[in-house]
Amino acid sequence: MNVEIAGWDQTCDLPNPENHGETRMDAVKRAWEGAMEMAADSWDRWEITKPKLEAIEKSGANPDYVDQLDVDIDDPGYTQFFALRWDKDFRAGIEKVLHNMNTLINSMPSQNGRPKTELYISCNDGGVAQYKCDNDIAFEVDLPNDAGSFINFCPPFWKQARFDVWKKAAASEKHSNNGGPADVSENDWETVRNLERYGFGTDASSIFHELTHASWIGNTNPLVDGKPTPADNTGFYINSQMSKKCLSNSANCKDLVKNAESFTWYAQYGYFRRRVTPRAEIWPLWGPQQKPIVLPV
Numbered sequence: 614m615n616v617e618i619a620g621w622d623q624t625c626d627l628p629n630p631e632n633h634g635e636t637r638m639d640a641v642k643r644a645w646e647g648a649m650e651m652a653a654d655s656w657d658r659w660e661i662t663k664p665k666l667e668a669i670e671k672s673g674a675n676p677d678y679v680d681q682l683d684v685d686i687d688d689p690g691y692t693q694f695f696a697l698r699w700d701k702d703f704r705a706g707i708e709k710v711l712h713n714m715n716t717l718i719n720s721m722p723s724q725n726g727r728p729k730t731e732l733y734i735s736c737n738d739g740g741v742a743q744y745k746c747d748n749d750i751a752f753e754v755d756l757p758n759d760a761g762s763f764i765n766f767c768p769p770f771w772k773q774a775r776f777d778v779w780k781k782a783a784a785s786e787k788h789s790n791n792g793g794p795a796d797v798s799e800n801d802w803e804t805v806r807n808l809e810r811y812g813f814g815t816d817a818s819s820i821f822h823e824l825t826h827a828s829w830i831g832n833t834n835p836l837v838d839g840k841p842t843p844a845d846n847t848g849f850y851i852n853s854q855m856s857k858k859c860l861s862n863s864a865n866c867k868d869l870v871k872n873a874e875s876f877t878w879y880a881q882y883g884y885f886r887r888r889v890t891p892r893a894e895i896w897p898l899w900g901p902q903q904k905p906i907v908l909p910v
């Protein structure tokens with residue numbers, strides 16, 4: 614793990630309730646590595662996508678459809694969660710969050726004395742006096758003056774699907790498609806597909822989500838009158854519907870840049886799509902959970 618976490622409260626030394634062979638701190642560290650891997654992968658995709666979006670913008674009012682398909686092929690998450698939007702302000706908003714996710718967290722090890730930005734972790738309900746988990750998987754609270762963040766991992770966090778397990782299944786699938794042994798069971802593969810089909814998050818995607826909330830990273834879903842705006846929705850399908858709303862009315866597009874889940878699903882869907890590309894689309898093209906944005910060919 615690259616990031617230096619300034620403090621773990623003592624509840625992180627308790628056993629992981631779902632796996633007594635490790636502490637909660639072990640489980641968080643493992644998931645954190647997955648979140649950082651998705652952050653690096655997202656940035657890598659963005660660097661491929663960004664010049665294509667700039668070219669589309671330059672091409673004027675009737676951009677070449679082939680250019681849009683090109684973005685969709687290499688970075689399908691950009692189509693689904695950011696509505697394949699190419700205007701400059703939107704691009705800048707997306708880039709800022711993805712850049713901060715990839716670099717800020719990885720560049721904050723302790724220096725001589727205390728780092729300016731710090732992360733504090735709690736692994737039990739009620740880690741911050743005035744906040745409660747309710748049904749949250751985790752929550753993030755900014756420290757004053759952009760000094761860092763407090764992240765509380767709540768009871769449902771430990772039950773989440775493990776990113777490292779799914780990653781292994783996806784890697785095996787790709788391997789078998791390249792002529793290697795099919796060493797992934799159909800069950801494992803179904804689990805990876807269900808990630809997209811039913812919108813299950815992983816332990817790593819929860820960490821990714823919370824980090825985008827931090828004001829010094831993405832300031833997603835900031836509180837207005839005590840309520841997050843846009844609503845802090847969870848779920849793959851709901852968040853792709855937000856993208857559709859942006860396509861039908863550009864006034865809605867600003868919500869995508871302020872929505873933790875849009876970034877989180879962009880990261881995770883893109884990550885797995887890249888690794889299972891030889892297999893057909895993992896998001897259903899029909900039915901109630903169908904892929905919402907399908908570019909005509």
Ligand SMILES: [Zn+2]
Pocket residue numbers: 822823826834845873
């Ligand atoms: Zn949230």
